[in-house]
Amino acid sequence: MRQSTPAVPDTITAAARILEQLAAGGVSDSAQFWHDVESVTLPLVIGVAGQPDQRDVTFVWRSAASLQGVYLRLNRITDKERVGQGLMNRLPSSDIWWLTLRLPASYCGSYTMTEIPPDTAPEALSQLGTRFTPFTGQPDSLNRQPGIRVRGDGRESVLALDLAPAQEEWRGDTQCGRGxxxxxxxxxxxxxxxxxxxxxxxxxxxxxxxxxxxxxxxxxxxxxxxxxxxxxxxxxxxxxxxxxxxxxxxxxxxxxxxxxxxxxxxxxxxxxxxxxxxxxxxxxxxxxxxxxxxxxxxxxxxxxxxxxxxxxxxxxxxxxxxxxxxxxxxxxxxxxxxxxxxxxxxxxxxxxxxxxxxxxxxxxxxxxxxxxxxxxxxxxxxxxxxxxxxxxxxxxxxxxxxxxxxxxxxxxx
Missing domain, CATH: 3.40.50.1820 (Alpha/Beta hydrolase fold, catalytic domain)
Structure with missing residues (x-):
């Protein structure tokens, strides 16, 4: 269930190319970018120099729709009064949204992505990080780890970093016992x-x-x-x-x-x-x-x-x-x-x-x-x-x- 040990981008790998283009604010070849995305494990987890207990975690979302924004709701990191920290960046003239968060390497939590429609009223935006939000979050389609569902039809993705306690008994989907x-x-x-x-x-x-x-x-x-x-x-x-x-x-x-x-x-x-x-x-x-x-x-x-x-x-x-x-x-x-x-x-x-x-x-x-x-x-x-x-x-x-x-x-x- 845990995301892999953080990679160190010391060579031009797919992960390094993704991060370099996001940092530069532009993508030269969109098809190659999404090909790279398909070849790596997302979210991207990178070690932080001099801080062995921290990780830089990069989330990517794909949408060409006309949106006011995309909100990443990560449990107790970007919810409640911290909504601003969960608003993703969009690369200009692209379908690429992204956000990098620095997190403890032992973090384990659930998260969703919310596409914010154009002209969303300020009152609705103010409720994004609360249980009263009018929007329904989606699981991260680029996170291939099993997600979690605790009520209704809503499913959430799970981010379990490399120093989080292992959960070998849980596979994310509902399991039936043999008894x-x-x-x-x-x-x-x-x-x-x-x-x-x-x-x-x-x-x-x-x-x-x-x-x-x-x-x-x-x-x-x-x-x-x-x-x-x-x-x-x-x-x-x-x-x-x-x-x-x-x-x-x-x-x-x-x-x-x-x-x-x-x-x-x-x-x-x-x-x-x-x-x-x-x-x-x-x-x-x-x-x-x-x-x-x-x-x-x-x-x-x-x-x-x-x-x-x-x-x-x-x-x-x-x-x-x-x-x-x-x-x-x-x-x-x-x-x-x-x-x-x-x-x-x-x-x-x-x-x-x-x-x-x-x-x-x-x-x-x-x-x-x-x-x-x-x-x-x-x-x-x-x-x-x-x-x-x-x-x-x-x-x-x-x-x-x-x-x-x-x-x-x-x-x-």
């Missing part, structure tokens, strides 16, 4: 919702851990978690475990049930998991130490609530990019949350430290105020006698690295 997938629709946390149990293809006598995943519609329908679990088991990276996924009803209901509320966690612990084990009495279940809940964003807070409210069920939780801004009254918002603000999530968790639960906190280095809050929570958990581990990935708020962190976390167990 048994069972689906049913119980009432959980007050709503009838789809629940799925994936049982890997291992003998019944092999002890099975249990991984519980909120946001299961993303993990199962789009990311292909069962195939990734199979690959990790096959390689010996993780011990065999089943996956119990709980869907959201819709986005509004997701916001209402995930986060710092405990109803979902308690229903999973008190009703759902005992029911699963009773349904499969011939299976050997590995027990509490290998029963883990993993969540991202609001689901990351749910993982912490599992440690706080159901420590007798969960021996470990994996918490990725938790929404540390969350409050019970709903008054807080991510954009208004600063490093200096009090964190209800931390205070609630530490009001009764889950000293029998292993906690793995992961956060993207580009997630602003979330980073210091996660680090501080880790330090306070350790001081309270909780086994806490903290890992900072180079990236943003993004399934592109969350999926890798999921397998990393299971392997850590």
């Amino acid at each position: 048994e997938l069972v689906t049913w629709h119980p009432v959980i946390a007050g709503q009838t919702r789809r629940v799925r149990l994936y049982l890997p293809d291992v003998p019944d006598s092999v002890p099975l851990g249990l991984l519980v995943l909120p946001d299961a519609e993303t993990w199962f329908d789009y990311l292909g978690v069962s195939g990734a679990i199979d690959a990790a088991i096959d390689s010996g990276r993780i011990a065999p475990l089943a996956v119990l996924g709980i869907d959201n009803v819709d986005e509004t209901e997701r916001s209402a049930i995930l986060g710092g509320r405990s109803e979902l966690v308690q229903d999973i612990a008190e009703r759902l998991i005992p029911g699963v084990r009773a349904k499969y009495p011939d299976r050997v279940w590995a027990g509490r130490a290998h029963t883990v809940l993993a969540g991202q964003s609001l689901g990351g807070v749910t993982a912490l609530m599992a440690a706080r409210h159901a420590p007798e069920t969960f021996g470990a939780v994996l918490c990725h990019s938790p929404s540390m801004w969350w409050t019970p009254d709903g008054s807080s918002r991510p954009s208004l949350f600063s490093e200096r603000d009090d964190c209800w999530v931390s205070e609630h968790l530490l009001s009764s430290p889950p000293d029998s639960v292993r906690i793995r906190l992961c956060v993207g280095s580009l997630e602003g105020s979330t980073v210091p809050h996660v680090r501080q929570l880790h330090q306070r958990l350790c001081a309270a006698g909780v086994e806490s581990h903290c890992v900072v990935y180079t990236g943003g708020h993004d399934y592109a690295w969350w999926r890798g962190a999921l397998i990393d976390g299971i392997a850590w167990l």
Whole structure:
């Protein structure tokens, strides 16, 4: 999945010709330029002299249409208030658009390209980097690495530079596991919702851990978690475990049930998991130490609530990019949350430290105020006698690295 080790353009190669012409602001032979583009790996990744932990990454887009511009939206690099950094350059009188960004060599993130129509209103331009944008981004047609899809029909490209953690278990496309997938629709946390149990293809006598995943519609329908679990088991990276996924009803209901509320966690612990084990009495279940809940964003807070409210069920939780801004009254918002603000999530968790639960906190280095809050929570958990581990990935708020962190976390167990 990772882009190759950066090339050094010390000879006149196709990559060097591309970069020289872009820097010069003109192309002498358009056909040769696009022939060169087809022969290299894009985006182009070049080492930076004297800065071994940095890469110059050049993106190229082809469009002869009359456009106001092309916008490269790279997670937490050119989105939100940084839209200007993602506006691509056009070579005069050509169909060539390009942009070079200097990035950490360990960066992993998702991105799209947006063609901006002529005469686009300033109000629409101001929303380019937000989730309210009226435009639909496209995957990078010149990036041949598998992309990622986390909802609907929208697909994004993935940029994983050479020092980013490997994600050998993920291939980008939805994968079906070889094991048994069972689906049913119980009432959980007050709503009838789809629940799925994936049982890997291992003998019944092999002890099975249990991984519980909120946001299961993303993990199962789009990311292909069962195939990734199979690959990790096959390689010996993780011990065999089943996956119990709980869907959201819709986005509004997701916001209402995930986060710092405990109803979902308690229903999973008190009703759902005992029911699963009773349904499969011939299976050997590995027990509490290998029963883990993993969540991202609001689901990351749910993982912490599992440690706080159901420590007798969960021996470990994996918490990725938790929404540390969350409050019970709903008054807080991510954009208004600063490093200096009090964190209800931390205070609630530490009001009764889950000293029998292993906690793995992961956060993207580009997630602003979330980073210091996660680090501080880790330090306070350790001081309270909780086994806490903290890992900072180079990236943003993004399934592109969350999926890798999921397998990393299971392997850590």
